[in-house]
Amino acid sequence: MTDDARAKRIQTLNTAAKAKSQAKKEAAEKAIRTLVKRGEPITFQAVQREANVSHAFLYNHPDLRGRIERLRAQVRPLPAPATPADEESTLVLALTSQITRLKKQHRQEIQALRDALEQAHGENLDLRRELNRRGLPGQVQPS
Structure with a gap:
């Protein structure tokens, strides 16, 4: 395999990995919005389950991690009887x-x-x- 072909293959794989990661990030963001809309607690497990992504993925993305931690920490008022x-x-x-x-x-x-x-x-x-x-x-x- 030539160096040019190898470089092109590596670039293609990197592009695909970035696209997959971006799709998972968008799924996690959508899951957070869905959980908020439903009034469900925002936890790493709930987002992971709703978005079908791993806990590691959520923890390794600082923006998603911070958002989940902030929403999880928010005090929710007790519902009326x-x-x-x-x-x-x-x-x-x-x-x-x-x-x-x-x-x-x-x-x-x-x-x-x-x-x-x-x-x-x-x-x-x-x-x-x-x-x-x-x-x-x-x-x-x-x-």
Whole structure:
């Protein structure tokens, strides 16, 4: 590999890493806004779970870390005693939030399964080509 090709490859990898990091940072910022909007406590674990990023990522970005620490330290006023209507709306909000989180998790799991299936199909095709190249039949014939 020439030095120019190696340098170009390194630059491409660096660009991809920066783009991935920026996307994770934006996801963390969006998660913070979402948690604030829902009135949920802002903690590293809550942001990590909502944004699907690691604790290390949050701790290694000083701006995100500082923001989470400031929001976590803010004293929240105690809610007024709940009325039955408030309890119902709180329950609806909690269940809606849980459904949203489960749908997101489901979508991620489905995508992971699709990716694995696609990879398995590719490997299967490669193996069949290798069998054909060696002159072996690609399928077992029923007896």
